[in-house]
Amino acid sequence: MENRFDHNPPEEQGWGNYVTPPGAPGRNSYRPGHTPLETALCQRVREMLPHLLENDGEIRPEMARQVYAHLSVCAGCAGEFDEMERVIKLMDKMPPAEMPQDFSQIIMQRILAPDGPIPQRPPLRVPLNLGDAQHAVVPLPTTTDATTRPTRAALGQPQFNDALSTVKVTPSVTAAQRATTPSVAQNVTQSIAQNVTQSVSQSVSVQSQNSLLTTFQRLTAASVLTAVMAFLMTTPWGRNALSSDLEALKAWMQQMGDALNRVPLFGRMTSYLFAALTQMSDSVTETYRTLGATAAKGLTIDIALCACACFFLAVRRQRSQRVGL
């Protein structure tokens, strides 16, 4: 049989001067255990063999022809190439492992179990076209089985509480000074906040198919709190409640600052802090007083504050979702 590499004598291929190993007529006559004569050329060829087998484009066609030419005359390299090829064939011949059973049933049972994995929230993306809400980019994970899975309301609730606790900053400042002021305003804000929580959780369960729910939740919270703040600032007793609280807070801060100032080192640091805080409360009081006069201005600023809070929440939520895997 004619050797297909024989018509390509290596000398013509520019592989330099080397001696063909005696008794090495070509690839087809490879015998295992044959010790090849190691030459620099063989070394180079062997480095190329994996690339040749992988056919990964690392070896140009003309170079490949030269390598094959070398293989036709060098039994050692031909043997190595042959072995490599056969190892690959052995692995490629391996059949896919047979599954002992269908795992889908077990997996779905484990997913639906009460202690199963709870899907992460998808990142909040508001589609530009609200009419296209059905095709929102990534909808919220919801569940159809209310008994075994965490319900939509349960998933949504903590988030709303987050929103509430962040936006409720102003009323919570007054909570520290409850004893000194008539707490009508607080009662009002608290009852409104409770109503909001209830109504939102109701809307959560009702609108469980709506993928924009988190956005609506945040908008509802923002608008309700804005209304509360507007109400407080436009009524004289609301303004009084806010400003008198701040006066008392300022007095308390000064007191604390004085007390802490007596402690060496620590006192110095904290006194600066308290001085700054006092200054801040001064300016806040002033702001509220001026804003009280013009309710429209106050409303605008309040809306901006709420929007900031909502934006912050959305960003935090998205960031927390990127963590994982």
Place this chain on the structure above:
Amino acid sequence: MLKSKGETRTITLVEQNDADLVRQTLCGNTSAYNGLVMRYQRQVYNLAYRMLGNAEDAGDLVQETFLRAYGALASFRQDASFLTWLYKIASNLCIDQLRSRKARSALSLDVELEEGREPAADSRNSSPEELAIRDSVQDVVQRAITNLPEKYRVVVVMRHLQDMSVEEIANVLDMPTGTVKTHLFRAREMLRGRLRSVLEMETDGK
């Protein structure tokens, strides 16, 4: 009217793509996820079995992979391949398990040596010839793969048993393609040494 009904039916019959199923799962339709599990459990099992070398661990790993994937489904990028993403989770879990297994076996070996016992002979200590006689060629190849270091094992399994391209492997393992190739070539070299008896048997048979 009739035509439109027929069309609707045709649409439902067409197999839904992965991105649709993922989207439906995120909307709360858990049966859509079942579709994904049915579609890919075989591939994940094959990877796990070839990596871990036994059916029981492979089964556990398949379950764990799909549970993790479900929990993190929201972070799946819709433009990526779902199978590649699953492979990423599965290969990480496999490597973790192999490492913990290694740590455990090192520990038990220490205990045995401390107690003055001869450590139990494992498959590596018996000669390839014996193994070749005892088992089929496939078992020998599987054992040779299982005895590779895990970083080499994973590329060999993905390249030759899962039929993935070098680029896909690089994507799954977050490695440059050059590194994948180097690992692949080294792994094949090791396998060549370990499978020499099988290769010689084949030559003799011929």
